[in-house]
Amino acid sequence: MSVFTHIPLGQRIPASLHGVSASLPTMRDVIGYEEKDPEVTQHMTSGYPRFVVHPFAKKAGAHLLRTLGLAGNAIWLTSSIRAAEQLRIHLGEPAALLPTTAALTGVTFPEDATLSSRAKTFLQHSGMFLSSREAEDYLLRVGELTADQAQVEKGFDGYAPANVKGHVARFYQHASASDVFLATSGMNALAASFRVAADLQRPLGRTRWLQLGWLYLDTIAILQKFTDTPAEDYLYQSNVFDLAALKQLFIEQGSRIAGLITEVPTNPLIQTPDLAAIAALCREYGVLLIIDPTVASPLNIDVLPHADLVANSLTKYTAGEGDVILGAVVVNPQGSFAAEFRTRLPHALEPVYSRDIARLASQIGDAPALMAQINRTTPAVVEFLRTHPRIKELYWSLHPDSRENYLKIARSPDAIGSMISFVVDMPVAKFYDRLRLPKGPSFGMKNTLICPFIYLAHYDLVTSEDGRATLAASGLHPELLRLSIGSEPAEDIIATLAEALAD
Incomplete structure (x- = not known):
């Protein structure tokens, strides 16, 4: 019997x-959440902060x-006045900034579903939503929330930003604290990295951006929507292992390519390319390389020497309690634009809220021990799934296609991370429910966590024939499940999986 409930x-x-x-405990709940079914959404007390506006x-x-x-107006609150101004420009008329007398920043406009949808999507892509803790503090100040309704949290004794930057620099090993720049989320870190790199490359006639591999949906969205001329400047190579195709692309278009963005490993297929070979190509052709190592964590892999910038979600692993959203950009001090990046990034990134950074500082020191526990547990879970007759497809950092490339950058042979993706050979709803x-x-918290990733990230593709063809072309099964191993004992996780896979 499973110890989980x-x-x-x-x-x-x-x-x-x-x-x-x-929690989305059944496939019906997942579908209802995606389709905004009131029978489901009325029960959602919250959600991932860049997708669900926090109740506060x-x-x-x-x-x-x-x-x-x-x-009679809609309102969208932002992480800064700069973010509010960017949102106002993006929306155009009739959006207006909140008056300067307001204690928070954001935009308002007469209720309009289309404008609200555009506002939410823009803030989601850029990671510029108001912090839930800042909203909480505002409500306490104005008397809309009482002290017993607020979150009681462990404090941090010290200067939190320096503490977090110091830890992050040590995790990367090749950087100092002055190379670390904090962001309101991993997505804000990625979006700012993209904007700064694009601004540096544009005067050189480089406006094209290459997406290598199937990446996280908002990273894809940034490249598809915010290049100078998306129809021409967005390039995509789905196969992260095809170096010959990448070389040919650089031969044909290298002088026009500003940057290449990839995840190492990718989300959700957990594929690792030959990073050294890719970095050498980028240097040869003057292409900036931005890497997101969040899936495995810089605690497990050494990517900074290959990159110009690394954009990392600190929500994953470093915030193992799973209750704070933050990110970081780390500059490779040996990169050709390192000085320019250090100058420009502070003006492109959103300011982090003091309580968020303090909350992260109180737990980031636990990250190495958490990761060590995860690295001990994951192989046992992988072995159980690998040999189970009802597992049809299985992906992890040491999958045969990626094993050699991953081990080249792994900090040790055991540094394998928490992520496992798989497809079951049975009705997915039966297993999931x-x-x-x-x-x-x-993912990346003390709690083991699973989701039908493609349904949550790409429901529009799952539910159309053309969309499923798009997924298939990139090697993605629509019913792929993404499992993040937590700190629970391996035998308990395995017993729970076995129970759900049984006849």
Whole structure:
């Protein structure tokens, strides 16, 4: 019998007011969540912060509309006045900035579903939503929240930004704290890296951007939407292992390519390219290389010497409690544009909120021990799944296609990370609904966590014939499940999986 229990629909994972995940215990719930079925959404107390507006942010927005006399308007709160101005420009008329007398920043406009959708998508891609802790503090100040309704958290004794930067620099090993720049999320780190690199390359006639491998959906969105001329400047190579095709692309277009963005390993197929060969090509052709190592973590892999910039979600692994969203950009001090990056990044990244950085500082020191535990557990779970007759496809960092490339950058042969993706040879709903593991988006926390990743990230593709063809062309099965191993004992995780896979 599994020691895990089903978590009710919509309950936060972990059970914190600022938990970054939320339970979707059945496939019907997943589909209802994606289709905005009120029968499902009414139970969602929260969700991943870049996709679901936190209840505190909603309440703060409603309070501002009342006190500013803006009834009948929509409001979108942002992480800074700079973010609000970018959002206002993106939306155009009739969007307007909140008045300077308001204690928070954002934009308002007459209620309009299309504009609201555009606002949410822009903030999601750029990672510029208001922090839930900042919203909480605002509500406490204005009397909309009482002290017993707020989150009680472990404090941090010291200067939190320096603490976090110091830890991150040590995780990367080739950087100093002055090479580390904090962001409101991993996505804000990636978006800012892209903008700064694009600005540096544009005067050189380089405007094209290459996506190598199937990447996280908002990274794809940035490249598809925010290059100078997306129809011409967005390039995609799905096969991360095809160096010959990459070389040919650089021969044909290398003088026009500004940068290459990839994940190492990729999400969710956990594929690792020959990073040294790719970096050498980029240097030869003057192409900037931006790497996202979040899936495995810089605790496990050494990528900075190959990159110009590394954009990393600190929400994963370094915030193992799963209750804070933050990110970082790390500059390769040996990179050709290192000085320019250090100058420009502070003006491109969003300011982090003091309580968020303090919360991260209170737990980042636990990250190496958490990762060590995860690295001990993952191989046992992989071996169970690899030999189970109901597992049709299985991906992890040491998959035969990636093993050699991954071990070249692994900090040790045992540094394999938490991520396992697989496809079951049975109805996915039968397996998923029976499974007692925590089920929701995100990864890299003390809690083991599983989700039907393609349904959550690319529901539009799952639900159309053309979309499924697009997924298939990139080697993605629509019913792929993404499992992130946590700190629980391996035997408990395996027993839970076995229970759900049984006849």
